[in-house]
Amino acid sequence: DVKVTQSSRYLVKRTGEKVFLECVQDMDHENMFWYRQDPGLGLRLIYFSYDVKMKEKGDIPEGYSVSREKKERFSLILESASTNQTSMYLCASSRRGGYTFGSGTRLTVV
Amino acid sequence: DQQVKQNSPSLSVQEGRISILNCDYTNSMFDYFLWYKKYPAEGPTFLISISSIKDKNEDGRFTVFLNKSAKHLSLHIVPSQPGDSAVYFCAASKGRATNKLIFGTGTLLAVQP
Numbered sequence: 001d002v003k004v005t006q007s008s009r010y011l012v013k014r015t016g017e018k019v020f021l022e023c024v025q026d027m028d029h030e031n032m033f034w035y036r037q038d039p040g041l042g043l044r045l046i047y048f049s050y051d052v053k054m055k056e057k058g059d060i061p062e063g064y065s066v067s068r069e070k071k072e073r074f075s076l077i078l079e080s081a082s083t084n085q086t087s088m089y090l091c092a093s094s095r096r097g098g099y100t101f102g103s104g105t106r107l108t109v110v
Numbered sequence: 111d112q113q114v115k116q117n118s119p120s121l122s123v124q125e126g127r128i129s130i131l132n133c134d135y136t137n138s139m140f141d142y143f144l145w146y147k148k149y150p151a152e153g154p155t156f157l158i159s160i161s162s163i164k165d166k167n168e169d170g171r172f173t174v175f176l177n178k179s180a181k182h183l184s185l186h187i188v189p190s191q192p193g194d195s196a197v198y199f200c201a202a203s204k205g206r207a208t209n210k211l212i213f214g215t216g217t218l219l220a221v222q223p
Contacts (some may be wrong), residue, residue, distance in 0.1 A: 043213035104151070
C-alpha cells in the first residue's frame with residue numbers, strides 16, 4: 001500500500017513565522033498535492049507538482065509556496081503565517097486516478 | 111466558483127436504511143468521478159469511482175450513479191452502518207490521467223444505531 005506521511009499531526013505557530021509542512025510518499029508517485037480543508041469549504045487545492053522541481057498553482061496559492069527537490073518529498077511553506085491559515089492541511093500523491101492522502105496536519109496560527 | 115457542489119452539509123440515517131449522498135457539478139469536461147470518506151483526524155480514503163462512459167458502479171454496499179445530462183452523481187450506501195458515519199467528499203477530474211481532482215464541500219453522514 002502507498003504510504004503518505006505528513007511530518008506533524010498538530011502544529012501551533014505564531015503570526016509572522018515561516019512554517020514548513022513536510023510530506024513524504026514511498027511509492028514513487030509522480031504527482032503530489034497540497035490541500036487545505038475548512039468547514040463548509042471542502043478540500044481546496046493549494047499547489048501541486050507533476051515532477052521533481054516542477055510546481056503549479058492550485059485554486060488558493062496566495063500566502064503559500066512549495067518545494068519538490070526529490071520525487072518522494074513535497075513541502076508546503078507558509079512564508080509568513082497568518083491566522084486565516086489556521087486549517088487542516090492534507091497532502092496526497094498519485095500516479096493516475098485516485099489519490100492517497102496523508103493523515104493531515106492541523107495547523108493553528110495564534 | 112464551486113465546480114463541484116454537495117448541497118447537503120449533513121445527513122442523518124437510521125442503521126440498516128439507505129443513505130443517499132448527492133453531488134452536482136458544473137463543468138461538462140469532467141469525465142471521472144470519485145467518492146472519498148473522511149474520519150476526523152484522518153486523511154480521506156478512496157471509496158468508489160465512476161467513469162463517464164458508465165452510469166452505475168457498484169462495490170459491495172456502495173453504489174455510485176452518474177447522470178451526465180443532469181451533471182449529477184449520487185452515492186448509495188445500503189445497508190447503512192454506524193461505522194459509515196464520516197464526512198463524504200465527491201471529486202471530479204478531466205480525464206483519469208490528469209490527476210487534478212476538484213472536490214466538493216463534503217456531507218457529514220451520521221448513522222444512528
